[in-house]
Amino acid sequence: MMPSCKSKKDVGKPVSDGMTEITVPLSGKEYQSTKEIFRAKSVGKSPDIATAKKIALSNAKAELAGLITTTIKSVTHNYTNQRSVADAQDFENKFENLTKDIVNQQLNNVAVVGEKVFKDKTGTVEYWVAIEMSTASVIDELNSKISQNQKLQIDYDKKKFEEATKEEFEKMEKSN
Numbered sequence: 001m002m003p004s005c006k007s008k009k010d011v012g013k014p015v016s017d018g019m020t021e022i023t024v025p026l027s028g029k030e031y032q033s034t035k036e037i038f039r040a041k042s043v044g045k046s047p048d049i050a051t052a053k054k055i056a057l058s059n060a061k062a063e064l065a066g067l068i069t070t071t072i073k074s075v076t077h078n079y080t081n082q083r084s085v086a087d088a089q090d091f092e093n094k095f096e097n098l099t100k101d102i103v104n105q106q107l108n109n110v111a112v113v114g115e116k117v118f119k120d121k122t123g124t125v126e127y128w129v130a131i132e133m134s135t136a137s138v139i140d141e142l143n144s145k146i147s148q149n150q151k152l153q154i155d156y157d158k159k160k161f162e163e164a165t166k167e168e169f170e171k172m173e174k175s176n
Contacts, residue, residue, distance in 0.1 A: 025116040025128040032176040033067065035169035038138070039113070040064035041130040049117065052127035060131045061110065065103045068138060071168055072099045079164040083157065091155050098152070102141045106133055135169055 026041045033039045040063035044055025076095045080088040114130035139162065146152050 026114045026130040031114060031130045033172055035173045036135055037132045038064055038068055038135055039132040040067060044127045045124055047123055049125045052125040056127045056129040060129050061107050064131060065107060068103050069099055071172060075165045075168045079161050083160060094152055098145050102145060106138060139165055
C-alpha cells in the first residue's frame with residue numbers, strides 16, 4: 001500500500017437530522033471589516049486555477065467596492081443631514097460619483113490577506129480569496145479629490161465629515 005498525500009476537504013459536521021453545518025473558508029474575525037480596514041472575500045470556480053483565481057479576485061473586488069460605496073454613501077447622507085448643505089441632493093450625487101472614481105482607482109491597491117484552494121473529484125478548482133484596503137487611504141483620497149473640486153469644497157467641512165466617517169466605521173465594526 002502506498003502512502004497518500006491527498007487531504008480530504010472538511011465539508012462540515014452534522015448538527016441535526018439531515019442538517020450539516022458548513023465551514024466557509026476565510027470567514028474568521030480576521031477577515032471581517034473593521035474601522036481601519038475594509039475587507040471582502042469571494043470564491044471562483046473553474047477547471048483552471050488561474051481562471052478560478054481571476055474570478056475570485058474580481059468578485060472580491062466587486063464586493064469590496066460595494067461595501068466602500070455603501071459606507072461612504074451612508075456617511076455622506078448623514079453628513080448632509082447634520083449640516084445645512086445648499087443643495088444636499090446635488091452634493092450627495094457629486095460625492096457618489098467622486099466615490100466611484102476613487103474606489104475604481106483604489107481597487108488596484110488591494111492586499112490579498114488570505115487564499116484557500118480546493119479541487120473536487122471532477123477537477124474543478126475552487127479558489128477562495130480575502131482582500132483588504134485601508135479605510136484611511138479611501139478617506140485621504142476623498143479629501144484630496146474634494147480639495148480639487150471648488151463646488152464640493154463650498155459645502156465640505158473636513159473635520160465634520162471625518163467625524164461622520166468615524167461614526168459610520170464604528171457602526172460597521174460593531175455589526176460584524
